[in-house]
Amino acid sequence: xxxxxxxxxxxxxxxxxxxxxxxxxxxxxxxxxxxxxxxxxxxxxxxxxxxxxxxxxxxxxxxxxxxxxxxxxxxxxxxxxxxxxxxxxxxxxxxxxxxxxxxxxxxxxxxxxxxxxxxxxxxxxxxxxxxxxxxxxxxxxxxxxxxxxxxxxxxxxxxxxxxxxxxxxxxxxxxxxxxxxxxxxxxxxxxxxxxxxxxxxxxxxxxxxxxxxxxxxxxxxxxxxxxxxxxxxxxxxxxxxxxxxxxxxxxxxxxxxxxxxx
Amino acid sequence: xxxxxxxxxxxxxxxxxxxxxxxxxxxxxxxxxxxxxxxxxxxxxxxxxxxxxxxxxxxxxxxxxxxxxxxxxxxxxxxxxxxxxxxxxxxxxxxxxxxxxxxxxxxxxxxxxxxxxxxxxxxxxxxxxxxxxxxxxxxxxxxxxxx
Numbered sequence: 459x460x461x462x463x464x465x466x467x468x469x470x471x472x473x474x475x476x477x478x479x480x481x482x483x484x485x486x487x488x489x490x491x492x493x494x495x496x497x498x499x500x501x502x503x504x505x506x507x508x509x510x511x512x513x514x515x516x517x518x519x520x521x522x523x524x525x526x527x528x529x530x531x532x533x534x535x536x537x538x539x540x541x542x543x544x545x546x547x548x549x550x551x552x553x554x555x556x557x558x559x560x561x562x563x564x565x566x567x568x569x570x571x572x573x574x575x576x577x578x579x580x581x582x583x584x585x586x587x588x589x590x591x592x593x594x595x596x597x598x599x600x601x602x603x604x605x606x607x608x609x610x611x612x613x614x615x616x617x618x619x620x621x622x623x624x625x626x627x628x629x630x631x632x633x634x635x636x637x638x639x640x641x642x643x644x645x646x647x648x649x650x651x652x653x654x655x656x657x658x659x660x661x662x663x664x665x666x667x668x669x670x671x672x673x674x675x676x677x678x679x680x681x682x683x684x685x686x687x688x689x690x691x692x693x694x695x696x697x698x699x700x701x702x703x704x705x706x707x708x709x710x711x712x713x714x715x716x717x718x719x720x
Numbered sequence: 721x722x723x724x725x726x727x728x729x730x731x732x733x734x735x736x737x738x739x740x741x742x743x744x745x746x747x748x749x750x751x752x753x754x755x756x757x758x759x760x761x762x763x764x765x766x767x768x769x770x771x772x773x774x775x776x777x778x779x780x781x782x783x784x785x786x787x788x789x790x791x792x793x794x795x796x797x798x799x800x801x802x803x804x805x806x807x808x809x810x811x812x813x814x815x816x817x818x819x820x821x822x823x824x825x826x827x828x829x830x831x832x833x834x835x836x837x838x839x840x841x842x843x844x845x846x847x848x849x850x851x852x853x854x855x856x857x858x859x860x861x862x863x864x865x866x867x
Contacts, residue, residue: 538741693790701761708766709785713742713815
């Protein structure tokens with residue numbers, strides 16, 4: 459009798475700890491990486507394919523893609539340069555762009571939605587983008603290239619929103635990640651936002667850019683995020699040219715042994 | 721007196737605005753100093769301080785970076801953590817060039833409270849400083865064993 463009671467109590471506790479099911483067609487909320495805020499920084503390259511020199515993480519560059527990659531002077535990854543010798547557009551406070559918004563400093567992420575659109579508010583650089591869910595198709599011709607492209611989302615089941623994005627800026631305006639991997643204006647990105655249950659969201663990203671890569675590849679594979687208290691006040695994380703200049707003058711240039719460079 | 725312990729290199733978490741290329745990864749230096757400026761800003765907050773020489777006069781001006789404000793707030797730091805004139809014990813990862821700049825790993829405030837960033841400091845001198853026991857010297861260099 460006692461054993462049955464214990465089993466019943468333990469079962470009740472286990473049941474009580476189960477997250478509620480995912481709501482239908484709803485990924486709204488404030489989300490943070492399950493494995494801590496550092497997990498979304500991806501400083502060493504995209505989560506599923508870090509730029510660490512391991513053969514299994516080598517990207518399928520086209521000759522042009524490899525040439526563009528080599529022209530990028532990144533501060534991270536296996537080919538990193540010293541702090542004063544970068545040409546990363548991030549370090550000039552250029553818009554971080556897409557898909558780098560998913561691939562760099564993916565921290566506390568606020569998602570708002572209504573019947574027409576899903577809006578993602580990224581913590582880094584106070585950036586937002588709109589994903590249309592009103593049934594429209596992607597534009598047949600791009601009116602003008604954008605840092606964050608044109609995004610259309612469709613619910614493929616009750617809990618998975620698949621987003622296609624095209625029309626991004628050409629190479630050198632936006633990098634794929636912080637290690638200088640390139641993208642072009644031929645890029646098409648597929649994001650799968652899957653709400654596993656009420657408290658967990660997973661993001662997968664596939665890169666398809668025939669100018670830069672010989673085949674599509676996965677940059678994020680079910681990257682886990684957990685739901686935050688709705689009252690969470692997300693801090694500012696901006697890029698200020700004047701603060702960056704002071705940082706470089708005080709620290710970056712001296713660390714690189716070139717004091718005096720502005 | 722300098723204490724030097726040789727060992728393998730260890731990596732810090734990749735959460736910085738830049739990579740590890742400039743840093744003497746695996747080395748720590750613990751310094752007693754007087755704060756001259758605390759710059760609370762992106763992409764990284766910067767603590768500057770003077771270290772006195774044997775004659776009691778400022779001999780070396782150090783510039784140490786921490787992380788960005790959101791990360792600092794999350795680990796207990798604030799814009800008001802320091803003011804000029806504060807006496808602090810800083811443990812930093814220096815740069816390879818030998819210049820007095822580095823990545824701040826731990827600081828002990830005048831009230832004895834220790835704050836950390838970039839995963840914190842690992843060496844005996846830093847632990848002694850955090851416990852209030854030292855270090856006795858104004859400047860201690862260490863190479864930290866890999867874990």
